Amino acid sequence: MDELTREFLIESQEGLDRMERCLTDLEERPEETSLLAEIFRSVHTIKGTTGFLGFKRLEKLAHAGENLLGLLREGRLCASASIITGLLQLLDGLRSILRTIEAEGHEGQGKDAELICRLEELQAPVLSAGAQPALVSTASASVSAPPPIAAPPPPAASTAAEEYEGASRPRAQANSAAESTLRVDVKLLNRMMNLVGELVLTRNQVLQATAADPKLTLLSRRLDMVTADLRESVMKARMQPVSHIFSKMPRIVRDLSQTLHRRVSLQLEGQDTELDKSLLEAIKDPLTHAVRNALDHGIEPPHVREAAGKDPEGTLRLRAAQEGSHVIVEVADDGAGISVDKIRSKAIERGLITAVRAAQLSERELLQLIFLPGFSTAAQITSVSGRGVGMDVVRTNVEKIGGKVEIDARVGKGTTLRLRIPLTLAIIPALIVRSVGQSFALPQGALSELVHVPPEQAAGVIEWIEDAPLYRLRGKLLPLVFLDRLLVPGAQPQLAARRDHFIAVLDADGRRFGLVVDGLADPEEIVVKPLSAVLKDIGLYSGATVLGNGDLALILDPGAIAMRAGVAMGGEAETARQTGGDVFGDSANAAEYLLVDAAGRQAAVPLADVLRIEQLPVSRIEYIGYRPVLNFEGQLLPVDDTGGVLAAVQGNPQARIVVVVCREGGRHVGIAVSHVLDVAAGSDLFDAGTQQRSSGVTLLANRVTGVVNLGAVAPLHEPQDTTGEWNQMAETVR
Amino acid sequence: MSAQATALHRREKSASALVEICSVRLGPGLFGVPIRHIVEIIGSARPHPVPLAPGFVGGLLHYRGDVLTTVSLRRLLGLPRVDQPMDTLILESPAGCFGLLVDSVVEVLTLPAADHEPNPSTLDDNRKDLFAGAYKLKGSLLVMLDPQRLDPIRLGAARAA
Structure with a gap:
């Protein structure tokens, strides 16, 4: 694919993204002409450029859309729901052709006639009114058709469009944005991030080595500052506002609420919150899933809501905010919530937990059961989603990037799903632990607490059922995994009497267990380095890192350790604990x-x-x-x-x-x-x-x-x- | 892969009569690695051990911002472990770089390509897979190693199969 076509694809995609946003806005504010102008411009630019690049199919479709949009823009048609649906279909049609071009280099064979027909039908009220419409369509065709002699480059085409529109202000803004921004290959950014990580390590080593020399201290302090600034800037370069994902939601909500006959108002908050690009990609699917769930099972149909004394229009709130080194993304609806009793009976029915165990769990703990694989309240499955179906996937996806998922629900009041996402993947906080004479890095995301076992208590505190070691943590039994026994099979799992031991209490993939290590070092910000496939296949390490003292350390994967050691899903990942007392009331x-x-x-x-x-x-x-x-x-x-x-x-x-x-x-x-x-x-x-x-x-x-x-x-x-x-x-x- | 390697050798033979080879010592034996596959030679490294790793893995090495997996030629050939720093050859492979741990790097030899002979048919199958023939030196043989065959990913796959 040549440079020009690639440029065209990127620009068109951006134009269509803008168009999608405007279309959903238009539905709410049909009288706003600036929105129509923006939509028109996107389609027009595509049409102008395709003519020049020779994509006939795309041009025809864009042309049909442009005619309709022209009428709308001149106020001769009003943007009704059916017209917006038609325009959304046009958008999908254009996107699918662009995808084909991107994948195969040509437009492919598709049937657009039906869609074009439909777009023409939508113009019918005006067309049948008199002779004028013919004039309109020729006018727009004559101006926007590519000049026959010298094919202008794409920018020229858009300039033509601008003149035609006579709306120069937004265009001027777009131009200044284009001058002050630059497209950069993500690969280059990744490499920069890698190099910065390397610099961070070198700096750590320089700082340790020069601590004694007063002359060098000043220099190394400067190095320290510059490195920190550089790291922040490069990280910032990789950041994108969450609006990139949020902006897809109005369309999804619109389509779903029509299919499901719901009335929903979508509120977006904190759209400028920024997140690393790769993380943003990673939470796109979980978030879409959560929105689907909220509409399908959260927000009730209008008549049900009215009967319950609620506003017939439900509210779906998407909120993003930064909290320290994490970004919180919340999906909250004011719908029916989740019945804990239903979850309890379903979980018992599916054999996920025993009835005795279920009776011991608090409401909050029961709610977390919907994240277990295989949990699905089957009665509720629809074509759109089934609450619980795929919730385990949501959690797995979010935990894969070092995040956490929580759910809160009140029957009749609504459900809130909260995703906690780290700001970046490349550099993570970790606790350095010692075992078998080596250092290992334990990601702090999974760490919930540390227990110190002094030498004199070592023999007494570990209890055994057959050969399964257990520790009594505030009255609850916690399965233990000895890191040394795991790493060196055959080693005896006993606490040597004269040594300190530490139990790192970990929560991973809904499994809670204590990892017994020999020692703790300081927490460190570590730069994650990938491991060769041979070592990844061992299934215990998620990467390696270089510590401040220059030593290497393997990064432990808590989820994989739990799995290897056979720790079962407890359905009690949450930290809310009960100490055996009966539950009174709510x-x-x-x-x-x-x-x-x-x-x-x-x-x-x-x-x-x-x-x-x-x-x-x-x-x-x-x-x-x-x-x-x-x-x-x-x-x-x-x-x-x-x-x-x-x-x-x-x-x-x-x-x-x-x-x-x-x-x-x-x-x-x-x-x-x-x-x-x-x-x-x-x-x-x-x-x-x-x-x-x-x-x-x-x-x-x-x-x-x-x-x-x-x-x-x-x-x-x-x-x-x-x-x-x-x-x-x-x-x-x- | 071996067909490719033979083709490579044939081309070498026809293009230039001389080949540059880095010779390394391992216990009593002398081995050679074509110099154009070597990115860098690192002296006296102590790779970081990886518990539960396959036997041939010599550990991890921090090399220019990357963490490389190293292959211990000693363990690969079943020689006893020695506790001393090893020289490491950083080798290129399609999947990225990896390290090859040897007792010591000896010298770079320039040898006539015509002195190369393929693996003898009587050689153990295991070894046939690792070695790429030998050069006849005065009074001894220089056993050639094919870096592509030493790639840890390939070794791991071969071990699993």
């Missing part, structure tokens, strides 16, 4: 609490409000009048001592206490405690007889526990004075 209200011991008395702090847990000597606590305060990162923190922890250690300046730093509204407060006991899910308690929810207490591990009232901690100064200060502090803490 367990969706169950929250997690930090269980603390305050001078011998147990109390609970809502985990969501906890920012930090600081262990410090009691001498760090100072007093303003009688109020204990803590100088915490340059800010004064009021410390609550309702539990009498400070009083209990008074006169012993060596004593250490724990301060739980919490968020309370717009400010931060500290709670003095003796020590932190555990994290547990608490459930609401109800007053006997009244069935009123009691406040201030919760049921934790079958014990009634008081919840610390953070709001009761008095501020130090006037609220007005402090708010700004606390806000500022909130920034620094984050």
Whole structure:
């Protein structure tokens, strides 16, 4: 394929993408002429250029479309639903020809007559009105047909179009955009990313090597800064706004809502959120799937919604936002939600879990079952989608790129699917672990927590069922996988008494297990290098990386390890845990609490409000009048001592206490405690007889526990004075 | 592939009478690798071991931004393991570069192409697959290695089959 044709294909695709966006907008605002002008321009440019390149089939189709669009643009036809459908068909027709050209180098044989006929029919109301239409069609044909003598290059054709339209402003904008942007081959960007990764590694090594030499330190610090900037710029070059995917959604929603007879308003938020191009590609299918599901099973038909007292028009919200080093993409509908009971019975029926196990799972955990392969609420399968069908594929696809999927649903209120996507694939945060005398990198995406097993406890904490090692993690049994035994078959899985051991609790593909390693090193940002097929086939490593000290390390694949070790899908990938207590009432209200011991008395702090847990000597606590305060990162923190922890250690300046730093509204407060006991899910308690929810207490591990009232901690100064200060502090803490 | 290799040799013979060969030592034996397949020679490397890898894999090597798989000629030929740094030849293959671990690189020889003879028919089939004939040196034979046949991906596939 020659350069000109390739250029034409790219430009036409972009034009058609624009056209698609405009068409769906047009349906909502049919009177907006700028949209029509834009659509007309896209089709016109294609027609002009095809004539020159000799794609007759494409030209004929574009011409038919242009005639219709001409009438619309002149206001002689109104953009009705049927016309928009016709134009969308035209769009699909043009796209399919372009695809054929791209794949085979020629237009191929296709039957466009029907479509052309249909486009002509749509012009009928005007055409039958009088002689004028003939004039119109000749006018547009004569101006836009390629000049017979010297075939102009594509830009000339579009200039002609512009003159014809007399709408020069948008075109001028497009021109300036063309001057300030450049098309770059993705391969080149990939190579640049690779080289930058290499530079990052070299920099790490230079930094380590020059740390001792003061003359070099300055230089290496400069190198450090430039490298970081360069890395960011190259990463940015690979970024594309999510609008690239979001813009496809109005069309999908439109088509589906017509097929399924739904009324849906689509809201797009955070369209400029940027994501690495390859990741954007990777989430396209899962996202489309989620949107289909939301329309098919989430949003009810209008009459059902009305009967339920809802707006007959459903709302589908697509939201993208960056959160730290992740991008969150949410698909939320206000439809029927998912019935947990149905999931439970279906999962038992399919033999995915046992009835006993199902009874133990919380509502949130049950919801996650729809991600299991083979889960499908068959009664609901339609041609469009079946809720659950392919949800496992959605999760697999998202986890493949280091992301996570969560689902939230309330019956009658709606469903929210949340995708958590890392910003980039090439550089990932990882924890370096040691085993069999080597370093391995464990991607932090799969890591949920670390457990340290001190030498003196090593023998006692591992329990066995036959030869399956287990660890009791907050009352639940966690299957263990010994990395050394996995890597060196035949090695004895025993915890050597004189060594520290670490259990990395991993969540991968819905499998939860503990990986026992010999040691931990620092977390590092690692650059992922691909492995040769021979080593990939081993099935334990997803790549290799070069560490800051210049050593190589293999990157472990948690999912593959789980599979190799035979860890079964638990259907409990979520971190929400229950500690055996019965569930009272609506367990969706169950929250997690930090269980603390305050001078011998147990109390609970809502985990969501906890920012930090600081262990410090009691001498760090100072007093303003009688109020204990803590100088915490340059800010004064009021410390609550309702539990009498400070009083209990008074006169012993060596004593250490724990301060739980919490968020309370717009400010931060500290709670003095003796020590932190555990994290547990608490459930609401109800007053006997009244069935009123009691406040201030919760049921934790079958014990009634008081919840610390953070709001009761008095501020130090006037609220007005402090708010700004606390806000500022909130920034620094984050 | 072997037909291709023979064609290559024939062309060499007709085009120029001389061939440049890098000779390497492995235990008692002397082996040769055509120099035009060698990208670079790295001295005294200690490749990073890969647990559970196939036997012929000598480990991983960081080479110009890539992590290369290396093939241990010792293990491939069933010689005992020695604990000492090895010289590594970085070789080109259609699937990318890989490393070949040898005891030491000796020298680059320029030999007349006419001195080349194909594998003897009595050679073990296993070896026939790895070797590409030999050059007759004064008093000894230089056994030729075909880099294409040493590609870890090919070796892995052969091992699986």
